Amino acid sequence: MKKNNNLLEIPNINSKDAKFKDLIYDVDDYLFNENNSSMKGFQHLCVCSGGTTSSCAKNGLTTLDLRKNYNKIHLDLESNSVTIGGGVIMGDLINHLQKNNRSFPIGLSKLPGAGYILTGGVSPLSRTYGLAIDNIESIKCFLGNGTFISLKKNQINPEKQLIWEAIKGAAPFFSIVTEIELKTIQSNPIKVIEGFVNLNELSEIIQLSEKFPENISLQWIYAQKIYIYVFAELKKNLEDKITEEYLMPLDKFPALEKKIHESFNKITFFPKELNLYELNPNNHSEVISLLGEDLKNDIPIFIKCLNEIMDNKPNNSCYVASQQLGCKTKKLNHGSSFFVHRKSTWKPWIYASWEKHDLHEKKVVMEWMYNSWNKLKSFYPNIHLAQLHNHLNSHEEELTLAFGNRINELKTLKKIFDPQGILPPL
Ligand SMILES: Cc1cc2nc3c(=O)[nH]c(=O)nc-3n(C[C@H](O)[C@H](O)[C@H](O)COP(=O)(O)OP(=O)(O)OC[C@H]3O[C@@H](n4cnc5c(N)ncnc54)[C@H](O)[C@@H]3O)c2cc1C
Known part of the structure; x- marks a missing residue:
């Protein structure tokens, strides 16, 4: 070693x-x-x-x-499935797929690695293609007790069934995944409607989005100002006409711009104008991701709550954002998994960031994050455990809200397959 x-x-x-x-x-x-x-x-x-x-x-x-020795990417041109190492980042994956006009439902950034896939993986394309975990074909991993296992969808024997399900959403707690085979998708053009909006406009756009068909999704981010992306996959058929009908009401928002991108693989989200502090070397941060269903009639009180949260924002680097899932992510025909909140249609996240040596600011910012989470709980009661927080006091509550009635199965798996507690604690 x-x-x-x-x-x-x-x-x-x-x-x-x-x-x-x-x-x-x-x-x-x-x-x-x-x-x-x-x-x-x-x-x-x-x-x-x-x-x-x-x-x-x-x-x-x-x-x-894992980035050095588990970084291979291989696309099988016959099956159109791609095999990646456990240390591959999503940007490298889609750059590789682009050469063959294929794609994969990655998230809003090209930076995340296999952790994106293993913790669920919510993409602007998820409403059509499911979560990243729904596209796993096979997996190779070491369990925490050192046992190597190789699992393939539809060929899982009954005693491995629970491991297979838990790999999809809770893998980091009991396994080290060295290889993942994924279904890829045809790379289609994407229409993006994006720009700054105000709170009233956001409210109207959320209302429209809750009626969107599966090929359209909304993502918004409220940093210093509010920026939205409406994202529509175009498949060159009848669907495109319907898509235009759904997008037409957005014409009334003057600041929104339309762009057609040749492929999802080529889109970069979050423009520089947002001045996000995500990669600022002077800042440390924590992120908490929530899950909930359509807001429907609650949109006005949600907007009021969001306004309050942003009014109390302790500094310019903190923000709240949200992405839309639903449609195919609600379906269980991908097989059971440990992403249990399948009814969810929104995944908001709270980004809390502070100047890294300023412990007082850290305290204030973390309090803001927890207070904001509490306020948002009535709309988004569950957790998407995309970030492991075993170093924070909220870890236990996050686990319960992420895995719901499967938490005891996960604890049993952990006991059996990671008896020494080599991997992150539950
Ligand atoms: C800018 C940005 C945008 C994002 N957008 C989205 C989005 O659109 N949708 C979404 O769902 N999420 C999104 N995320 C969240 C992100 O997908 C998760 O935080 C994910 O866990 C990060 O994975 P990583 O491999 O980059 O992280 P790392 O920090 O490398 O890993 C995170 C944890 O995952 C576990 N892990 C990672 N790889 C393995 C492996 N091979 N085997 C076992 N355990 C492993 C480890 O326990 C590790 O602690 C975003 C994050 C960022 C920073």
Whole structure:
């Protein structure tokens, strides 16, 4: 097993700044060996794929960085399925697929790695193609007890069924995934309608969006101002006429611009004008992701609540945003998974960020994040566990709200397959 004490060059600044104990690159027998000196006295192993979260490196803990040795991408041109290593980032995946006019429902950023897929994966394309986990064809992983397993959809024997379901949504707690095979999709043109709107306009647009067909989705972000993206996949058939009918009411918002992109693979979300602090090296941050159903008649009180949250925002780097799921993500025909809140149609997230050495600001900002979460709970009662927060006091509540009535099954799996607690705690 190779070791290296260099800095970890990753997008998440909290993790980048962490004084980790050891950096390792391979998953081999030694990792699971009780005499392994780099794991002695450890609390748990941090796993890094895209390195976009605050949990992939921590002070005093060892990080397994999958980016170096688990970074292969292979597209099978016959089956159109793509096999990726557990350390592949979504940007590299879609750049590879673009060469063959294929695509994959990645999220709003190209930076996240396999963690995006394993924690669910909500894409602007999810309403048509499901969550990222719904497109998993097969998987190779090491369980926390060192057992290597290889699982293929529709060929799962009954004793592996629960592992297969838990891999889809809760893999990080009991496994290290080294390879994932995914279904790809035809790359179609995308129409994006985007621009700044005010709160009243956002309210109207949310109302319109809750009636959108599956090929259209809304995403909005409220940072200093509100920016929206209405995203429509065009399939060059009758659907496109219907799409235009749904998009027509947006013509009345003067600041919105329309653009046709040749492919989803080529779209970059979040324009520079938003001045997002996500990659600012002077800031640390935490993100919490929620889930809930259509707002329907509650849109006006939600907008009032959002206004209050933004009025209390402690600094310019914090924001609230939301993306739309629903339609195909509601269907269980992809097979059961540990993404249990299938009724959800909105995934808002709260981004809390502070100047990294300012502990007072951190306290104020985290309080704002928790207060805002509390306010939003009546609209979005559940959690999308896209970020592991075992270093925060909210971890237990987040687990309960993320896994619902499957939490005990997950705890049982953890006990059996990660008995030494090598992987992030539940
Ligand atoms: C700018 C930005 C935009 C985003 N947009 C979206 C979006 O549109 N939709 C959405 O659903 N999410 C979105 N996310 C959230 C993101 O997908 C999750 O936070 C995801 O967990 C990040 O994965 P990662 O591999 O980059 O992170 P890392 O920090 O590398 O990993 C996060 C955790 O996942 C686990 N993990 C990662 N890889 C493996 C593996 N191979 N085996 C076992 N465990 C593993 C580890 O426990 C690790 O601690 C976004 C995040 C960012 C920063």
